Amino acid sequence: MSGLLFVIGLGPGPAHWLTPEASAALEQIEDILGYGPYVARVPRRQGLRFHASDNGVELGRASAALALAAQGRCVGVVSGGDPGVFAMAAAVVEAIELGPPEWRALDVRVLPGVSAMQAAAARLGAPLGGDFCAISLSDNLKPWSLIERRLIAACDGDFVMAIYNPASKARPQQIYDAFAVLRARRDGETPVAFARAVGRPYEAMCLTTLEKADPGFADMSTLVIVGASTTRYVARPKVLPYMLTPRSYR
Amino acid sequence: MSGLLFVIGLGPGPAHWLTPEASAALEQIEDILGYGPYVARVPRRQGLRFHASDNGVELGRASAALALAAQGRCVGVVSGGDPGVFAMAAAVVEAIELGPPEWRALDVRVLPGVSAMQAAAARLGAPLGGDFCAISLSDNLKPWSLIERRLIAACDGDFVMAIYNPASKARPQQIYDAFAVLRARRDGETPVAFARAVGRPYEAMCLTTLEKADPGFADMSTLVIVGASTTRYVARPKVLPYMLTPRSYR
Numbered sequence: 001m002s003g004l005l006f007v008i009g010l011g012p013g014p015a016h017w018l019t020p021e022a023s024a025a026l027e028q029i030e031d032i033l034g035y036g037p038y039v040a041r042v043p044r045r046q047g048l049r050f051h052a053s054d055n056g057v058e059l060g061r062a063s064a065a066l067a068l069a070a071q072g073r074c075v076g077v078v079s080g081g082d083p084g085v086f087a088m089a090a091a092v093v094e095a096i097e098l099g100p101p102e103w104r105a106l107d108v109r110v111l112p113g114v115s116a117m118q119a120a121a122a123r124l125g126a127p128l129g130g131d132f133c134a135i136s137l138s139d140n141l142k143p144w145s146l147i148e149r150r151l152i153a154a155c156d157g158d159f160v161m162a163i164y165n166p167a168s169k170a171r172p173q174q175i176y177d178a179f180a181v182l183r184a185r186r187d188g189e190t191p192v193a194f195a196r197a198v199g200r201p202y203e204a205m206c207l208t209t210l211e212k213a214d215p216g217f218a219d220m221s222t223l224v225i226v227g228a229s230t231t232r233y234v235a236r237p238k239v240l241p242y243m244l245t246p247r248s249y250r
Numbered sequence: 251m252s253g254l255l256f257v258i259g260l261g262p263g264p265a266h267w268l269t270p271e272a273s274a275a276l277e278q279i280e281d282i283l284g285y286g287p288y289v290a291r292v293p294r295r296q297g298l299r300f301h302a303s304d305n306g307v308e309l310g311r312a313s314a315a316l317a318l319a320a321q322g323r324c325v326g327v328v329s330g331g332d333p334g335v336f337a338m339a340a341a342v343v344e345a346i347e348l349g350p351p352e353w354r355a356l357d358v359r360v361l362p363g364v365s366a367m368q369a370a371a372a373r374l375g376a377p378l379g380g381d382f383c384a385i386s387l388s389d390n391l392k393p394w395s396l397i398e399r400r401l402i403a404a405c406d407g408d409f410v411m412a413i414y415n416p417a418s419k420a421r422p423q424q425i426y427d428a429f430a431v432l433r434a435r436r437d438g439e440t441p442v443a444f445a446r447a448v449g450r451p452y453e454a455m456c457l458t459t460l461e462k463a464d465p466g467f468a469d470m471s472t473l474v475i476v477g478a479s480t481t482r483y484v485a486r487p488k489v490l491p492y493m494l495t496p497r498s499y500r
Contacts, residue, residue: 016271019364024266058497082364084371086497090379093494097484104486110372112364114269114332121334122360129340130392131400133383133409141498142380150381150407157403158396159383234347236354244343247308247336248391 003069003106007089009082009113010041013199017114025111029076033065034088038078056140058091059098066095066103082115086136086164116223117162120195123205125234125242127193127225132160132245137167137174144174148181155185160245161226166218175215175224182226186210191227191243194218207233207240253319253356257339259332259363260288263450267364275361279326283315284338288328306390308341309348316345316353332365336386336414366473367412370445373455375484375492377443377475382410382495387417387424394424401428405435410495411476416468425465425474432476436460441477441493444468457483457490 006025011017026032029048032039036052044050053061062077069075079087089110096103121128133154137147154161161182166175188211196204196219206217210226218224230249233241256275261267276282276292283289286302294300303311312327319325329337339360346353371378383404387397404411411432416425438461446454446469456467460476468474480499483491 011269016274017269017362019261019267019269021266082368084368084376084378086379089371090376090495090497093375093379093484093492094496094498096492097494104484110375112267112368112372114362114364115368118332118334118362118365121339122362125343125360126334126340128334129336129343131383131385133381133404133407134378135381136497143499146408146499150409153403153407153409154383156406157383157400159400159403234343234354242343242346244340244347246344247340247386248344249393249396 003072004074005065005069005092005106005108006076007083007092007108007110008076008078009111010038010078010080011114012081012116012119013041013197017119017199019111019113022111022113025076028074030073031068031075032078033061033075034078038080042078058088059095062088062091062095063099065092066099066106069106070102082113083110084112085115085134116164116198117225119198120193120223120225123195123198124193124225125244127227127231127243127245128160128162129245129247130160130228130230132162134162134164136164137178138165138171139174151178151181152185155182158228160228160231163224163226165220166222166224168220175218179210179213179215183210186226187229191231191233193225193243194222195225196222198223205240207243253322254324255315255319255342255356255358256326257333257342257358257360258326258328259361260291260328260330261364262331262366262369262448263291267369267449269361269363272361272363275326278324280323281318281325282328283311283325284328288330292328308338309345312338312341312345313349315342316349316356319356320352332363333360334362335365335384366414366448367475369448370443370473370475373445373448374443374475375494377477377481377493377495378410378412379495379497380410380478380480382412384412384414386414387428388415388421389424398431401431402435405432408478410478410481413474413476415470416472416474418470425468429460429463429465433460436476437479441481441483443475443493444472445475446472448473455490457493
C-alpha cells in the first residue's frame with residue numbers, strides 16, 4: 001500500500017500559528033476530512049476532495065480516512081489546535097487498532113500544532129508556567145465520575161488546570177458542576193481565565209477569580225485556565241493584567 | 251517607551267515546526283537572548299546582537315531583555331519548544347513583577363510554539379489522547395516534596411504524565427525517585443516512553459513499561475511519557491508500536 005495519511009494540526013486559527021510542516025501537507029493531500037468548521041479553514045483547490053463531517057463522529061471519520069489511504073490516496077485528517085490533544089490522533093490510532101490488519105502497515109504521520117491552551121497562555125502572559133494538567137469536561141466519551149475524580153486530583157496536586165470543552169449547547173451544566181468541585185477545594189481568590197476563540201476575530205478574554213467567575217461565560221470555543229495556589233495577576237496600565245504562575249517557589 | 255519584547259518559542263528543533271509568527275519575529279529583532287543551545291539555532295545576520303547565557307539564570311536573562319526593550323530596542327528572548335511551558339514566559343512576567351514600574355507598560359508578546367510533549371506524542375501516535383498533566387522533575391525551582399505530591403496526585407487522577415526535565419548531570423537521581431513513586435501506584439504493565447531529542451539528528455525513542463523501564467535512559471533532552479490505566483500499545487509490522495490513550499472509555 002502506497003497511501004499516506006497525515007493527521008494535521010491546524011493550530012488555533014490564524015495562519016501565523018500554522019507550522020510549515022502542516023502547510024506543506026495541506027498542499028500535498030488529495031482528500032481532506034474533518035469536522036466542518038476546521039475543514040472550512042482550508043482553501044479549496046483543484047485536486048483536493050473535501051469530506052466535512054459532524055462533531056462527535058471521530059472514529060467513523062478516522063476509519064474513512066484510513067480506508068482512503070489504503071486505496072493509495074494521499075489523505076489529510078485535520079484538527080484545530082494539536083491533533084494529539086483532545087483531537088483526531090487518538091481516533092485514528094484507535095481506528096487502526098479496531099480495523100483490518102493492513103491498516104497497521106499504512107504510513108501515518110501526525111503533525112503537531114499549537115493547542116488552544118498554548119495560544120491562551122501566550123495571550124495571558126504565563127499562566128502555565130508551572131506544572132499543569134489538561135482536562136476535557138466532555139462526558140460524551142467518559143463518565144462524569146472520572147472527570148470529577150480528575151478535578152479533585154488536580155486540586156490535591158495544586159496543578160494549574162487547562163480545561164478543554166467546558167460547555168456546549170448540549171452540555172451547558174458541566175462547567176457549573178466543575179466549578180462547584182473546584183470552589184470546595186481552592187481559594188476563592190485563585191485567578192481564573194476564560195479565553196474564547198484566541199487568535200480568531202471574535203476573540204474574548206475574561207479574567208476573574210474562582211469565587212467571582214461566571215461559568216456561563218464558557219462555550220464550545222472557550223479554554224478555561226484555573227490557577228494553582230501560586231498563580232497571581234500582575235497589573236499593567238490600561239490593559240488586562242498578566243496571569244503568572246511562576247516556575248520557582250520562594 | 252517604544253521598545254518591544256518577543257518571547258519566542260523555537261519549537262523542538264526543526265524549521266518545519268517553527269511557526270511563521272516566530273520566524274517573522276526572528277527577522278525583526280535587534281537583540282536575541284537565551285540559553286546558549288537555543289540561541290545557537292538562530293542564524294547570525296547583520297544587525298542582530300547575540301546574548302547567550304547559561305541555563306538556570308532565567309530571571310537575570312529576562313531582566314536583561316526587559317532592560318534592552320526599555321531602551322527602545324526590539325528584543326527577542328528564545329526558548330526551545332513553547333515559551334509558556336517550563337520556559338521563559340514565566341521568567342519574563344516574574345521579572346516584570348519584580349522590576350521597575352515602567353516595565354509593566356512595555357509591549358511584550360509571547361509567541362507560542364510546539365512543545366516537546368507534542369512532538370513526542372506525534373511520533374508515538376496518540377499517548378496524550380486523554381486527560382494528561384505536564385510535570386517538571388527539576389527541583390532547582392521547587393521542593394522535591396511538591397514534585398512527589400504532584401506525581402501521587404497524577405496517579406490518583408489516572409492522568410497520563412508528560413515528564414519534563416527528568417534528569418541532568420547535576421540531577422541524575424530524580425527520575426529514579428519518581429519511578430519509585432509511580433511503581434508503587436501504577437500497574438507494572440503501564441506503557442512508558444522515553445523520547446529523546448525528537449526532531450533533531452540524535453532523536454531516540456525507547457518504548458517500554460513501567461516495570462521494565464530503565465530511568466537511566468533519561469537525560470536533559472528527554473521527555474518521558476507515562477501512560478494512564480487505559481494507555482496501550484498498538485503493534486505495527488517492522489516499526490515501533492503506536493502508543494495510544496483513547497479518548498473514549500468503553
